[in-house]
Amino acid sequence: MIPKEIAQKAISRMNKRITNEIFMIIQNNPELMQEYLRAVEVNGLDLVNKIIGKEIKNAYRLTNIDDREDDPCCTLIQSHQKFE
Numbered sequence: 001m002i003p004k005e006i007a008q009k010a011i012s013r014m015n016k017r018i019t020n021e022i023f024m025i026i027q028n029n030p031e032l033m034q035e036y037l038r039a040v041e042v043n044g045l046d047l048v049n050k051i052i053g054k055e056i057k058n059a060y061r062l063t064n065i066d067d068r069e070d071d072p073c074c075t076l077i078q079s080h081q082k083f084e
Contacts (some may be wrong), residue, residue, distance in 0.1 A: 012084065015062055019080035022056050022073040027076050036076070047078055057083060 014021070026032045039048045056062070062083035070079045 016082040020074050023074040023076045027074055045051055
């Protein structure tokens, strides 16, 4: 296997769980978590999480796959879209 293929496989795996990883960053950073909680208070949980999910997709130019992660590690979300 050539290094490019290894990188592509690793990136593909990360893309499937990137939403969980970004939410973990928010959850584990006191400043971001405080801002997140304020946004949820003002805008509601569903809207805040949807906007964050869309921003992740746009920032990394990802494409949805027909699959969801229903057991993420992060406690801020119950499920998330997987990307390729």
